[in-house]
Amino acid sequence: MKIGFIGLGAVGAKLAGSLLRNGQDLVVHDLDPGPVADFVARGAQAGADPAQMMRDADVVITSLPSPAASRAVLDAMLPEMGPGKIWMEMSTTDPAQIEAQAAEVAGRGALAIDCPVSGGCHRAATGNISIFAGCDRAAFDRVLPILTLLGRRVLHTGAVGTASRLKVMTNYLATANLLTLCEALVTMKAQGLDMATTYEAIRISSGTSFVHETESQLILSGSRDVDFTMDLILKDLGLFQALADDAQVPLELSPKVIEIMQDGARRYGMRGQTDRIIERLEEAAGLKVTAPGFPDELIDEEPEERGYEVRPPAAS
Structure with a gap:
């Protein structure tokens, strides 16, 4: 063809x-x-x-x-x-x-x-x-x-x-996971934990995920360049919320996820990388969540x- x-x-x-x-x-x-x-x-x-x-x-x-x-x-x-x-x-x-x-x-x-x-x-x-x-x-x-x-x-x-419905669902789940990881990393930093040790504790535990094993590395390296921007994720989150609204499902977390990412877009720009969302918490807590030994970009080794x-x- x-x-x-x-x-x-x-x-x-x-x-x-x-x-x-x-x-x-x-x-x-x-x-x-x-x-x-x-x-x-x-x-x-x-x-x-x-x-x-x-x-x-x-x-x-x-x-x-x-x-x-x-x-x-x-x-x-x-x-x-x-x-x-x-x-x-x-x-x-x-x-x-x-x-x-x-x-x-x-x-x-x-x-x-x-x-x-x-x-x-x-x-x-x-x-x-x-x-x-x-x-x-x-x-x-x-x-x-x-x-x-x-x-x-x-x-x-x-x-x-059906494929598009499932795709916006997965992007919603990934974003919600990213936000919980940001809260976890900043909280452990505030508690004095070593960030590399924290990363590994999450990775080998019930708290691990695809988002952690990829995006957390970019957060900790400081590059925060996942090659996905605020405007794109807000589009996808809006599509997922629209599906819930259409089916009259009263979501509770989704509106908050959208609110947080909208604030991130205001702070870092619509073309800002989504992983920069951790910087909202870093700024509020007066902390910087980084660690040596993590990559600046993701490489698929499979x-x-x-x-x-x-x-x-x-x-x-």
């Missing part, structure tokens, strides 16, 4: 890199010419615009920063869609929007796959990230060979929209392997 990839941001560039590294016939496009030039230097082709890319490719993948950006790109591609064409939406987007968009795509005889990723930029870079895929089973089977180049673990979640489908226990 000839594959087009639109959106070479923090995650998109790494996902597209996995396709290029695995020998795919790849055309790329981004509003920033810099990443496009980098991909061309490595053997990809530059796409003129989304419409042309959909016209020429079998599959077009999008990884974009907002539902509005996704809508604009889809509007450009729709006239070129028809039987045999596939659109794979890997952005974190509004579940209701992707359902409506998929219906538009189906109306032209093409396929839409709702397939966001989860696991961090460092795992996207190695092709070891996880992917949720929302679409019918026949469509899933058709794109699974591409998904297993992009990620390690691929979960078919059901119909279009060897790259071809991905595979994972199935829920009932489907095993």
